[in-house]
Amino acid sequence: MTDESDHMDHTESNDPALAGEYVLRLLDAVEEARFKARLKDDPELQRMVHEWERELAVFAGDLAEVRPSKALKSRIMAQIAPAPTGPKRSIFGLWVSGAAAVAMIGFLAFAPVLNAPGPKFHVDLVSGDLVVAAGFIPETDVMIVQLNQGAPRPGRVLELWLIADGSETPVSLGLVPSEIGEIRVTIPPALLAQVEGATMAVSDEPPGGSPTGQPTGDILASAAVFEL
Amino acid sequence: MRTRAEIEEMIARIALKDRHAFSELYDATNGKLFGVVLRVLNNRAEAEDVLQEVYLRVWHKADRYAVTGHSPITWLVTVARNLAIDRLRAKQRQGHPRDVSEMSDLADPGPSPEAQSIAASENARLNVCLDALEPDRKDAVRGAYLEGHSYADLAEKFRVPLNTMRTWLRRSLISLRDCLNA
Incomplete structure (x- = not known):
């Protein structure tokens, strides 16, 4: 599958977007495992992940509360x-x-x-x-x-x-x-x-x-x- | 809804294995967390299983809460959403693909009081930055977050090739990050 918009600029660090994809759970199993391995010892990457988690949680604010069974x-x-x-x-x-x-x-x-x-x-x-x-x-x-x-x-x-x-x-x-x-x-x-x-x-x-x-x-x- | 300070206090006591605090936290947060889990799984029985996992995880790992630097509700929502998506992906691996045509619309019901309390925090910027994206792209990010859509689900839903969807999403994230840091 090709598309002319596929050519992304890889000269800058992709980490901020990658951290966002990780938080959204969009990475495939291999990418996710690789990211997790880096995340363990990389405080900067951890910071990016926490930032995305905090910011994207805004979406959850739109959801109505639903009661589970008693x-x-x-x-x-x-x-x-x-x-x-x-x-x-x-x-x-x-x-x-x-x-x-x-x-x-x-x-x-x-x-x-x-x-x-x-x-x-x-x-x-x-x-x-x-x-x-x-x-x-x-x-x-x-x-x-x-x-x-x-x-x-x-x-x-x-x-x-x-x-x-x-x-x-x-x-x-x-x-x-x-x-x-x-x-x-x-x-x-x-x-x-x-x-x-x-x-x-x-x-x-x-x-x-x-x-x-x-x-x-x-x-x-x-x-x-x-x-x- | 209890205040942030009250919920933080509950989590601190849960870390010391205080069951009463755990019960209070459950009462204060189960509606929100069930809403998050149910949106991803779209099945009450499965969502209740996952909600049970979520609270057991909170019981075992309350002492890890401070490490994230999150507000308590952000931490709880993050744990709940991740466990729901774990279950969704496991189901997909077992050969139950999602039918995106049957999935709920991404209509915005308008912010609840809870939303307003989250939005009132430093995160209000995200809404401004999301509105700067094209509507389709905003919906794609939202669908990935709220419904746990994979790239394949999103490509099908928006009727674009998988790689195009990947590119859209990454660019949207880069735009969001630039906007949030501006």
Whole structure:
């Protein structure tokens, strides 16, 4: 496809416009990944992005407010409820700050489970009544998978997938607990290294999980992993 | 709508895991954020899923708010819009292309009180600068922001080749930036 207006002036920095395209979400996956990589260590680029975010938010001011269903608030509040005490206590409730973690190192050797570092990456997979969360602790190669709300379909299981940044192929991370609760599993460091920037998904599968190594049932929810 | 200072206070308390502050923030902002998410997804059930993600993200990341230097509502709108577009793009990747003919018009319903409070800030310049663009180009920028249109969607909607749309948009952004910096 050609057009005579295609010839843009590339002699000046394209960064201000590129930052605008990034904020508008117009970049394709490759361009976006490249931009994000630069953004991490470039305060000037970060400033441009924040400027566009601030300025373009004016558009949102034109939108009417719309009320979600009343039930949504209680669903959300249930997600942040204090974790129950006892053996099922959520690891997210055990997060310790850097300083506290250092202070505890001596103790850690004797209580590795209770005082382990907290998750660095997290994802919430939400679809209707189903809420699955996963946390990743790179220091110990641990993944925590929680079923926080909902259940698998009758006679089926929920399987968790990782789609690394720039990849199209989901990799199975195993099954989600079938009842409300959490499991902690060790995953290979090579897999953990792909968590940053990845997308995760949960699919509906036959008992035992997908027989093919790829999702075979419905993708029930997917979301991007974020850094805590 | 609560004041900026009140919402900032709520976010500061949420960073300390104050559930009451979280509940207050939800009450003060859910209508606006649902409006943003619903505009992108055009489906209430999906929009509610995303809204849930938005508030969970706020719960986990409230301590990161200050880094952006944004007003609280700008930060919340930015988080909400990005998660909505994540979901929209994921859906498109799974083979549900958008039918732009069924998408809502970009008619401007006129500024709400909320709009006026945003517009009253330093951002009022954007409206002046947008009005300096040709109407089609302004609508394209607006469609990308509010509806999460991709270049392909915009090219189809405005019936121009993809590369032309890309060029239009980039030039519009450069004009806007020049105007905003003037």
